[in-house]
Structure formats: structure tokens, C-alpha cells
Amino acid sequence: MTSAAKPEADQTVSGQLRRALHPGGWSLRGRLLGQLVALVAVACVVMGVVTEVGLRTFLLDKLNGQLAGSIQRVDSPIGGDQGQLPLGPPTSGRLRFLGGGAGTAIVVIDNGTVTDAYTINQQNYGKPVKLPPDALAAMETVQVGKRPSTVDLGGSLGAHQVIAVASDRTPGRVLIVGLSVVDINSTLLSTGLIMLGVALIAVLLTALAGELIIRYTLTPLRRVAATASRVAELPLERGEVALSVRVADRDTNPRTEVGQVGSALNRMLGHIANALAVRHASEMRVRKFVADASHELRTPLAAIRGYAELTRRSGDKVPPDIARAMDRVESESIRMTALVEDLLLLARLDAGRPLRRQPVDLTQLAVDSVSDAHVAGPDHKWRITVPDIPVIVPGDEPRLRQVLANLLANARTHTPTGTTVEVAIAQLDTGEVRISVTDDGPGIPPSLLPEVFERFARGDSSRSRAAGSTGLGLSIVAAVVTAHRGNVTVTSRPGHTEFAVHIPSED
Ligand SMILES: Nc1ncnc2c1ncn2[C@@H]1O[C@H](COP(=O)(O)OP(=O)(O)OP(=O)(O)O)[C@@H](O)[C@H]1O
Ligand SMILES: [Mg+2]
Structure with a gap:
């Protein structure tokens, strides 16, 4: 029988991948889990960004406070408080530098001339060393009296928070002080890495716990779906x-x-x-x-x-x-x-x-039916192929005889004279017997084919009615075969029409 071809789904690897990645094709569980994990990941990212930004602002504010303190101390009078450290040459003791820890850079400009440009860093064990020229140039770009800004001093010095102020005590002097932000950056980096680790663990735990919770929550839905499936079957x-x-x-x-x-x-x-x-x-x-x-x-x-x-x-x-x-x-x-x-x-x-169920010799039945058909239609060519040993099935003999008679009558009445009709019987390995009636006539009209086993289904109804046809023959075939727990199928094209009946050979 012909059947309308369904549109095939794209079976290529890329098609399958596209379907697997498209959330529309995910299960409800997959979608919920995906959304949950995405939500937690987004929350972690937002938390991380807010924390990093807040921490950076806080640490920079603190550094700016320290910067203000450093300026005060650098600008203090010579021989001030205890603990002040005289800078080494060439400061000649003009400048006091108090409490400048590693990562401090100082530039003193007197009337436009750089008189001191030093830095204290880790590599020199806290001793002041001369500021490299490019670092000095970078420090000098900071405008006097403005808020502290971040300046990259280059080389091993890195970024510094730098402020430039006019000295309160010495007219014509400008003090530029910078404090390294390397510590802040490394603190931010460590915090960021820790938060990333925590976020990954949180996402993983959410995925695991979410899978369990969603699976448990959806159990009733699965039970309802199972009931619906049972009904569907x-x-x-x-x-x-x-x-x-x-x-x-x-x-x-x-x-x-x-x-x-x-x-x-x-x-x-x-x-x-x-x-x-x-x-x-x-x-x-x-x-x-x-x-x-x-x-x-x-x-x-x-x-x-x-x-x-x-x-x-x-x-x-x-x-x-x-x-x-x-x-x-x-x-x-x-x-x-x-x-x-x-x-x-x-x-x-x-x-x-219920039908009668007694052993029926199909071979004999076929031989009888074909000889009857031969008598009724002498202008057709009749052939029969049967196995050497009799094929016996349990069934209702008169009804099975009627099945063959109807199929042979069709092959005779709906084909022109000279058509060859062949009846074949075969015992299949599947425990079924196959009876086929094949003819090389014009075939069943394609529009009729899908409903040929329906009651009162006829080809050319005016011609059929004139020929005494009612359109019940094949519906009786289908009903009798179904009552024998078998099935009947038809394939037809011009020059080849085959009705195949399968009946179980055992009770
Ligand atoms: N072997 C065949 N070749 C061509 N057309 C066929 C063949 N067998 C069946 N048909 C078509 O199928 C239709 C239905 O067949 P069916 O046996 O049910 O009814 P019928 O032969 O018209 O009437 P009835 O068998 O009740 O006298 C037929 O009218 C015919 O058009
Ligand atoms: Mg018929």
C-alpha cells in the first residue's frame, strides 16, 4: 500500500548537534537544570564583579589616605619627629622622608628643577634609589593640586597612585609622591581567583543538587506521563x-x-x-x-x-x-x-x-480455487505455486475458501482477458503461512489503494456496478483474515498487483 512520505528530520551530525544544543529540544529537566545553573553562574559573576569593584574602591581610598599622610611627612621640617630617616645623598638632608615603605616614589621639584627623585622598593631592601628617567617623566605628568591618579611608572615599579602638591612650607617647591598599587592589584587578583573557585564549586554543587531535586520533583509528572503512554498504547x-x-x-x-x-x-x-x-x-x-x-x-x-x-x-x-x-x-x-x-x-x-478452528489444507484449497477460477475465467492465464508438502493452518475452511475466491474473482473481473494470475502459498520461518494472489493487470487506481479494504470501496463505480460488483469482496477478505489473527496487504502498480495474506500456522 502506498503511504505519504513524512518529512525526514535532518540526520546529519551538524543537524543532530544543532538539535541537541537548541534549548527547544531539551527535556524539561534539562531546561530547568540549565536555567538554574545559568542563574547561579550569573549571580556568581555579578557578586564577583561587585566585590572586585567595591574592594578596589575601598583599597584605593585607603591608599589615597596614605598618600596624603606621606605628603605631610615628606613636607615636614628638617629634624622633625623622632624616627625620621634622612635620605642619602644627593638630598643633603634637605628632605625628610618618614615612613616611606617599599613601593613609594618621591619627586621634589624646586622652582621647576627636579632636586630629588627617589623610590624605595623591595629589591633594594627599603633603601631609596634614584628614580629611572622614564618613571620620573611619568610622575611629572601628574598635575599639581588634582586628585590622586594612577600612573604606570614602567619597568619593575609598575602602577602607582600619584599625587602632586605644592609644598606648604617651601615656596616654589612641588612634591610628587606615588604609592605602588601592585599590592592592591595582587589582592584583587587573589580575591578574584578565590571567588572564581568558589563560583565553580557553587555551580557544580548547584548542578548536582539541582539534578537530584528536579528529578525528585518531576517524578509525579513522569508517573502521569507513563499513565498517558499506557492509554496511548x-x-x-x-x-x-x-x-x-x-x-x-x-x-x-x-x-x-x-x-x-x-x-x-x-x-x-x-x-x-x-x-x-x-x-x-x-x-x-x-x-x-x-x-x-x-x-x-x-x-x-x-x-x-x-x-x-x-x-x-x-x-x-x-x-x-x-x-x-x-x-x-x-x-x-x-x-x-x-x-x-x-x-x-x-x-x-x-x-x-468465533470461527470454526479445524486444520485446513491450504494447498488443496488453492488448487480447488484456481480450477474454479479457470472455469469462470477461461480467457485468463492461471498459475499456481505450492510447496510439495501440504500447508495446513487452523481455521474456518469455508471462510478461507471465500478469501481465495474473492481475491481470484477480483483478479478475474478487474483485469482484461489474457491477464496472468498466480496464486502462491509458502510456509514462512516466522511461523506464518503466506498466500499471495498476483496479477499483471492494469492495477488498482492509486486513489483507491489506501481504502481498498473499506466497505463498498470500488474502482470505477459505474462500471463495477454494471459488472455486479458491490465493493464488499476485499472487506470480507480483511475481516476473515483478521478473525484468523492474520493480516492482508496489497501492493499495486500497472502490470503488478499483489495481495498477500499472512496467517499464523499454529494456534
Ligand atoms: N486485482 C485487481 N486489479 C485491479 N483492481 C482491483 C483488483 N482487486 C480489486 N480491485 C479494485 O478494488 C475494488 C474493490 O474490490 P472489492 O473486491 O472489495 O469489490 P468489488 O470487486 O468491486 O465488488 P465485490 O467483490 O463485492 O463483488 C474493485 O472495485 C476494483 O476497482
Ligand atoms: Mg471483488
Whole structure:
């Protein structure tokens, strides 16, 4: 049978990767977890940035305070407080430098001439050394009287927070003092690294704990989904359906979201169960009506046919019009009897009336059917392929005979003369028997193919009706084969039409 091709999903590696990375294709659990981890990561980043910025501001403010103190001390009078350290040559004792720790740079400019330019750093064990020229030049760029600014002194000195002020005590003197911010930077770096470590641990723990919590939280939803899946697997399309599957009470608490889904699903299942029961009852009524009507029609039809036959055989002279009319009555009553028999059989099969189950020799059945077909259609070519040993299946012999007869009648009536029809029987390894009826006729119209097993489905309806066709033949085949727990399929194209029936060979 033909089937509409579904649009194929992109199966390439990049397509699969794109689908895996696209959050739309993630499970709810994956999405919640992703969002949770992203939220914690963003919180950590915000916390880290705010802490770093705040800490930097705080430390720089503190350094600026120290800078102000240093300026005071550098500008103090010679021979001031105890503990003042005289700078070595060439300061000639003009300048006192008190408490300048490592990382301090000092420039003294008297009336535009640099008179002192020193730095104290770690490498020199706290001793003042001459400031390199490029560092001096960088220090001199700082404007007098402005707020402290950060200046890169280059080389091993690094960045300094530098302030330039006019001396309170010595007119014409400008003091430029810088304090290294290297310590602050290293403090910020260490803090940043610690926070990064903590953030990574926090994200990892969130992912682990989140996975457990979300999995636990979604358990009821999974139970509800499992119930829905069980319902989806039930065969609801026909017959009496016992739709007893429901979501468990613990998952139907309307105060929880999952409970709302669960109770809504239960209500929906209740409605569906009712609808199915009503549908089944109405189906049963229709079937009973068809079966009763067909049964009731058999007797009057037999009577009509009998009287028509009697009139024909009576030998009395009847006008030709009446004789033709009686012939039509007889032939139509024969056709209607066949139709009524078909309807009655379908109604009985629909009602699930058990079939006889006795060993049926399919080989013999096929041989008989093909010879009957040969007699009915001598202008067709008939072939048969059967295994050497008889193929026996449990089943209802008259019904299986009817299956073959219907398929062969189709191959005869819906193909032109000269068509080759082949019946083949094979015992399969799967424990099934395959009966196929193949012809090389014009084939079944593609528009009819998907519904060829439906009741009253016919090809060219006007032509078929003229040929006495009703469109029940293949629906009887399908119903009988299904009642034998088998299936029937058809493939058809011009020049090759094959009906394949599979029936289990064991009970
Ligand atoms: N072998 C075939 N070749 C071409 N068309 C076929 C063949 N078998 C079935 N068909 C098409 O399928 C339709 C349905 O077949 P089905 O046997 O159900 O009804 P029918 O033969 O028309 O009537 P009935 O068998 O009840 O007398 C036919 O009308 C015909 O158009
Ligand atoms: Mg038919």
C-alpha cells in the first residue's frame, strides 16, 4: 500500500548537534537544570564583579589616605619627629622622608628643577634609589593640586597612585609622591581567583543538587506521563474498550500543578471511556440491525428468486416483455442474495462471532480455487505455486475458501482477458503461512489503494456496478483474515498487483 512520505528530520551530525544544543529540544529537566545553573553562574559573576569593584574602591581610598599622610611627612621640617630617616645623598638632608615603605616614589621639584627623585622598593631592601628617567617623566605628568591618579611608572615599579602638591612650607617647591598599587592589584587578583573557585564549586554543587531535586520533583509528572503512554498504547479504534487506566490518586491533588494535570487527564479519560462506551453501544445496535435485516431479507429474497425461477420453468407462454422482466427479477435477486449474505457475514465477523478452528489444507484449497477460477475465467492465464508438502493452518475452511475466491474473482473481473494470475502459498520461518494472489493487470487506481479494504470501496463505480460488483469482496477478505489473527496487504502498480495474506500456522 502506498503511504505519504513524512518529512525526514535532518540526520546529519551538524543537524543532530544543532538539535541537541537548541534549548527547544531539551527535556524539561534539562531546561530547568540549565536555567538554574545559568542563574547561579550569573549571580556568581555579578557578586564577583561587585566585590572586585567595591574592594578596589575601598583599597584605593585607603591608599589615597596614605598618600596624603606621606605628603605631610615628606613636607615636614628638617629634624622633625623622632624616627625620621634622612635620605642619602644627593638630598643633603634637605628632605625628610618618614615612613616611606617599599613601593613609594618621591619627586621634589624646586622652582621647576627636579632636586630629588627617589623610590624605595623591595629589591633594594627599603633603601631609596634614584628614580629611572622614564618613571620620573611619568610622575611629572601628574598635575599639581588634582586628585590622586594612577600612573604606570614602567619597568619593575609598575602602577602607582600619584599625587602632586605644592609644598606648604617651601615656596616654589612641588612634591610628587606615588604609592605602588601592585599590592592592591595582587589582592584583587587573589580575591578574584578565590571567588572564581568558589563560583565553580557553587555551580557544580548547584548542578548536582539541582539534578537530584528536579528529578525528585518531576517524578509525579513522569508517573502521569507513563499513565498517558499506557492509554496511548491501548487499541481504542474498535470493539468494546475497557478504558480503566487512570492516574493514581496521589498525583491528582488539585493544589499542585502536576495534580491539576493528573486530575484533568483523569477527567478526560472518563469522558473518553463514556464516549467509547456510547460508540460501542451504537455500533452494536447498527451491527445487530444489519445482521437482523440481512437475516430477515434472506427468506423473501429466496421466495422472489423461487417464484421467478418457477415462472421461467413453467413452460407457459408469457409475453416477451414479461419474460425479460422475470429474468431481470431472477438475476437481480441472485445478486441481492449474494449482497445480503456478504452483509450478514460481515455483521457476524464484526460481532466477533468465533470461527470454526479445524486444520485446513491450504494447498488443496488453492488448487480447488484456481480450477474454479479457470472455469469462470477461461480467457485468463492461471498459475499456481505450492510447496510439495501440504500447508495446513487452523481455521474456518469455508471462510478461507471465500478469501481465495474473492481475491481470484477480483483478479478475474478487474483485469482484461489474457491477464496472468498466480496464486502462491509458502510456509514462512516466522511461523506464518503466506498466500499471495498476483496479477499483471492494469492495477488498482492509486486513489483507491489506501481504502481498498473499506466497505463498498470500488474502482470505477459505474462500471463495477454494471459488472455486479458491490465493493464488499476485499472487506470480507480483511475481516476473515483478521478473525484468523492474520493480516492482508496489497501492493499495486500497472502490470503488478499483489495481495498477500499472512496467517499464523499454529494456534
Ligand atoms: N486485482 C485487481 N486489479 C485491479 N483492481 C482491483 C483488483 N482487486 C480489486 N480491485 C479494485 O478494488 C475494488 C474493490 O474490490 P472489492 O473486491 O472489495 O469489490 P468489488 O470487486 O468491486 O465488488 P465485490 O467483490 O463485492 O463483488 C474493485 O472495485 C476494483 O476497482
Ligand atoms: Mg471483488
